Amino acid sequence: MDQKLETLQQMRQQSRQGGGAARVEQQHARGKLTARERLERLMDPATFQELDPFVTHRTADFGLADRKFLGDAVVTGWGRVEGRQVFAYAQDFTVLGGSLSEVVGQKICKVMDLAGKTGCPLVGLNDSGGARIQEGALSLAAYGDIFLRNTLYSGVVPQISVILGPSAGGAVYSPAITDFIFMVQGAGQMYITGPDVVKAVTGAEVTHEALGGAAAHATRSGVAHFVYQSEDDCLAEVRRLLGFLPANNLEDPPLTPTGDPADRADPELHRLVPDAPNRPYDMREVIRRIVDDGEFMEVHQSFAPNVVVGLGRLAGRPVGLVGNQPDHLAGVLDIDASVKAARFVRFCDCFNIPLVTLVDVPGFMPGVDQEYGGIIRHGAKLIYAYAEATVPKVAVIIRKAYGGAYIVMSSKHLRSDMNLAWPSAELAVMGPEGAVNIIYREEIAKAGDQGEALRRKLVAEYQEKFTNPYIAAGRGFLDDVIDPAETRPRLIQALAMLQDKRDSLPAKKHGNIPL
Numbered sequence: 111m112d113q114k115l116e117t118l119q120q121m122r123q124q125s126r127q128g129g130g131a132a133r134v135e136q137q138h139a140r141g142k143l144t145a146r147e148r149l150e151r152l153m154d155p156a157t158f159q160e161l162d163p164f165v166t167h168r169t170a171d172f173g174l175a176d177r178k179f180l181g182d183a184v185v186t187g188w189g190r191v192e193g194r195q196v197f198a199y200a201q202d203f204t205v206l207g208g209s210l211s212e213v214v215g216q217k218i219c220k221v222m223d224l225a226g227k228t229g230c231p232l233v234g235l236n237d238s239g240g241a242r243i244q245e246g247a248l249s250l251a252a253y254g255d256i257f258l259r260n261t262l263y264s265g266v267v268p269q270i271s272v273i274l275g276p277s278a279g280g281a282v283y284s285p286a287i288t289d290f291i292f293m294v295q296g297a298g299q300m301y302i303t304g305p306d307v308v309k310a311v312t313g314a315e316v317t318h319e320a321l322g323g324a325a326a327h328a329t330r331s332g333v334a335h336f337v338y339q340s341e342d343d344c345l346a347e348v349r350r351l352l353g354f355l356p357a358n359n360l361e362d363p364p365l366t367p368t369g370d371p372a373d374r375a376d377p378e379l380h381r382l383v384p385d386a387p388n389r390p391y392d393m394r395e396v397i398r399r400i401v402d403d404g405e406f407m408e409v410h411q412s413f414a415p416n417v418v419v420g421l422g423r424l425a426g427r428p429v430g431l432v433g434n435q436p437d438h439l440a441g442v443l444d445i446d447a448s449v450k451a452a453r454f455v456r457f458c459d460c461f462n463i464p465l466v467t468l469v470d471v472p473g474f475m476p477g478v479d480q481e482y483g484g485i486i487r488h489g490a491k492l493i494y495a496y497a498e499a500t501v502p503k504v505a506v507i508i509r510k511a512y513g514g515a516y517i518v519m520s521s522k523h524l525r526s527d528m529n530l531a532w533p534s535a536e537l538a539v540m541g542p543e544g545a546v547n548i549i550y551r552e553e554i555a556k557a558g559d560q561g562e563a564l565r566r567k568l569v570a571e572y573q574e575k576f577t578n579p580y581i582a583a584g585r586g587f588l589d590d591v592i593d594p595a596e597t598r599p600r601l602i603q604a605l606a607m608l609q610d611k612r613d614s615l616p617a618k619k620h621g622n623i624p625l
């Protein structure tokens with residue numbers, strides 16, 4: 111027995127070495143952690159339990175017969191994050207560049223299935239040269255098996271992807287199907303084809319980082335939801351995000367006790383929104399003043415900043431916050447903002463996270479580029495997402511709620527549960543200047559020299575009629591008009607009232623969201 115135990119220990123030891131000391135050194139020299147070091151940082155201390163450490167690839171071709179590594183190019187298993195069970199895999203770049211072999215695919219699918227069956231989140235740490243070239247179709251098939259599971263478990267358990275190295279070719283599509291993508295600046299790169307292919311096909315010269323680095327995906331493509339400067343910070347933030355999420359779609363999100371009083375009023379909110387309707391302010395400041403302890407985990411911080419989305423807590427319960435951002439493009443809804451907010455709304459709805467929407471929106475973005483780019487179908491996604499969502503939905507109109515954007519942003523008409531407004535709210539088909547120019551064009555033209563004076567008078571009349579919340583409140587489209595200082599307590603009361611809300615959709619296979 112002793113000898114058998116010794117063999118076991120030796121094999122375990124060997125498996126822990128990944129691709130060997132030289133490769134580990136290379137990995138460290140690049141400022142990157144190894145797969146196991148990453149998992150240690152992701153999980154609570156000493157909780158990670160590895161699966162399949164003795165699996166090896168089955169390829170004898172292309173010189174691989176004698177190059178087997180225990181565990182092959184991925185470390186898989188489960189552990190705990192703040193005491194809650196989480197499954198994870200970490201691609202091991204020290205073994206054949208973390209490339210995805212048939213058995214690597216099988217190992218990953220095994221933890222995905224366990225995560226699905228036990229109802230626990232899945233975190234994938236990606237650092238891989240993609241499909242294992244020596245395995246051809248076997249490797250491609252393995253990707254297919256992973257994509258299938260990403261899709262089947264979407265909306266069942268939270269899935270988080272962390273890009274800590276290359277992620278090239280079709281390999282990017284597993285992260286793309288998951289709920290959130292984290293990237294580390296300078297280390298993670300995602301693209302369908304690398305710079306060489308881009309040059310051959312299009313003639314354009316571009317670096318790896320410019321094409322698929324974290325900055326590109328955080329600001330331009332919107333592929334990355336979170337970007338950090340170091341792996342340590344990144345993995346700490348993955349843990350923080352998990353703290354807002356339920357383990358699966360059948361659970362409520364976890365309660366986090368707070369010392370922040372539920373009845374805390376904040377008179378500073380009176381002066382935060384400027385009186386002049388076109389003056390900007392930072393919606394994130396409003397959010398931070400409302401949520402528990404000012405803690406707001408913003409998603410997609412640098413992409414489509416005209417809408418702000420993220421997670422916070424009210425009286426200890428996680429909420430998804432969506433706010434128009436007057437500080438950027440006056441908070442207009444354009445293509446990117448619509449898609450960003452729609453995806454976030456759907457995520458929250460999947461995982462029983464109530465939605466709090468803060469409205470200050472002048473409308474949808476006009477323009478040829480926006481029309482040709484499909485603002486109609488992209489804007490429709492946000493309507494669809496809000497209308498379909500059955501989680502508790504609470505909205506506060508802070509200032510503008512114009513046109514179609516009024517309806518989109520969690521209006522009563524899309525079955526929002528509680529709609530409040532500050533006294534500064536303005537609900538109208540459009541802003542006063544535009545409205546007067548359309549409905550009184552002829553009168554103003556006929557007035558000649560007096561045209562400007564007439565226009566100003568008409569604008570004032572329009573403002574008096576529409577730039578207040580009371581017509582909508584008189585119809586019940588708003589449930590109440592509140593003192594801004596009372597926003598936090600009123601939201602907490604509304605969400606407490608809605609805590610056991612049940613709502614459903616007509617029976618169907620699935621809807622056809624305008625993709």
Ligand code: HXC
Binds near residue numbers: 208
């Ligand atoms: C097999 C691979 C590999 C791969 C890297 N390696 N990628 N082995 N299949 N896909 C091996 C290398 O041969 C090398 O092995 C070791 O990993 C380290 O790789 P290096 O090239 O030395 O590292 P580096 O210089 O850092 O470059 C990393 C890299 C580069 C940028 C990822 O290796 C690369 O371009 N790899 C190929 C990327 C790619 O095109 N993959 C296919 C994408 S298409 P040794 O023997 O030295 O230890 C795809 C399809 C998916 O994935 C489809 C899904 C539907």
